[in-house]
Amino acid sequence: MNTVTVELETRYDVRIGVGVRRELATLIRERAPRAKLAAIVTSSAISEQPWNDLTTGIDTIVITVPDGELAKTPATVAQVVEELAAAGLSRHDVVVGVGGGATTDLAGFAASIYLRGVAVVHVSTTVAGQVDAAIGGKTGVNLATGKNLMGTFHQPIGVLCDLEALNTLPARDLTAGAAEIAKCWMLESRPVTELAGESQLSLTTMAVALKARVVATDEREGGLRATLNYGHTLAHAMEKIALARGEDLRHGEAVAVGLAYAARLAVRMGRVEAPYVDYVSEVLAHFGLASSLSDSYDTDALVAAMRHDKKSHHDLTFVLPSVEGFATVPSVEETLVREVIAAMKGH
Ligand SMILES: NC(=O)c1ccc[n+]([C@@H]2O[C@H](COP(=O)([O-])OP(=O)(O)OC[C@H]3O[C@@H](n4cnc5c(N)ncnc54)[C@H](O)[C@@H]3O)[C@@H](O)[C@H]2O)c1
Ligand SMILES: [Zn+2]
DSSP: OOEEOOOSSEEEEEEEEOOOOOHHHHHHHHHHOOOOEEEEEEEHHHHHTTTOOOOSSSSEEEEEEESSSGGOOOHHHHHHHHHHHHTOOOTTSSSEEEESHHHHHHHHHHHHHHGGOEEEEEOOOOOOOIIIIIISSEEEEEEEEEEEEEEEOOOSSEEEEGGGGGGOOHHHHHHHHHHHHHHHHHHOOOOGGGGGOOOOHHHHHHHHHHHHHHHHTTTTSSSHHGGTTTTTHHHHHHHHHHHHTTOOHHHHHHHHHHHHHHHHHHHHSSSSSHHHHOOOHHHHHHHTTOOOTTTTOHHHHHHHHHTOOOOTTTSOOOOETTTTEEEOOOOOOOHHHHHHHHHHHTT
16 A cells, blocks of 8 residues: 655645555544544445445445536535535535545535535545546536636545555546556656556556646646646647537547657657657557547647647647656647647648
8 A cells, every 4th residue: 555645734645556445434433533424425436336335434424426527517416415414414524425436526626615615535446536537626516608617626535545446447548547657658758668567556656646746736736736637628629629520539538649759749749859759759659548539629629629628728828848857838839739639630
């Protein structure tokens, strides 16, 4: 088992390892000593998993919400807070989000607004959740207009990343989730040759430690936290187009293509040398991630979607490597952006 401490004002530990879900009762006793009631927020699909034998050490209710992304609605938030109130959950008590990023985002949001904020613990059960969503305190749900448009910052009192839960995760989600791990590997500029010796435990710990460090330095998305968006400008555009077409594209699958794209763009702009593109595709290939851009993504539609990203202010902004490190680069010329899209499609 590994522990990464998130060094914020409200310090908390992220525990990573096989079976760490069994630390839940201890975590609650230590971090919420006055808690008498725990409310587990989860979906029935998660409740039915063979590893799901959670004990909190105190009285417990289970609030069942729709599975995955379907739970991230204002209506489900209202349902959860109503159920917390009906159960008489007090400000000393604790909410426990159990599931992937969608469930922990929802549970964190509900916990942040119920009684103006009660403690939340995340038991994260997907790769994407463990290395990304459960760490850093961003919570939220979707609006009809767009994803994650309603939310808060609310740090958990602890996070448990149980690697045993990953045994039941579909292979596609396991691979897609690894895109964020690959991204962290690249942000750390670690060599491809070292990947062979890494385990799920060491990789998860590396990614969690990077996010924890970034979040501790920059809790609310200034320059440093923004570097975690490496690969995400094109990825978000692809996701938007795929959603409109009713296609099933995982976030991580889009991020993998976005990382490969950003590498090519950085080379085209003279920020890094040509072999950097090979480095990125080798890292992605190690995790079984495809990095080619399908012809079905129309260049005009991609550029338009990138200009409308909520973080871009209609500008074409990318996180890009350089010899000095990663930086957010605004106002990248549209002709370059298009040229590199065309070159990628040609491969
Ligand atoms: N808060 C943040 O900083 C942050 C960061 C990244 C992503 N996110 C959010 O995370 C969400 C995506 O999270 P996700 O990729 O974990 O998907 P998810 O939470 O939607 O879960 C996907 C599916 O996996 C199933 N599942 C979860 N754990 C399982 C397990 N151990 N075994 C079998 N099935 C399991 C779920 O039931 C669900 O059907 C998005 O809503 C995204 O916005 C938030
Ligand atoms: Zn991401």
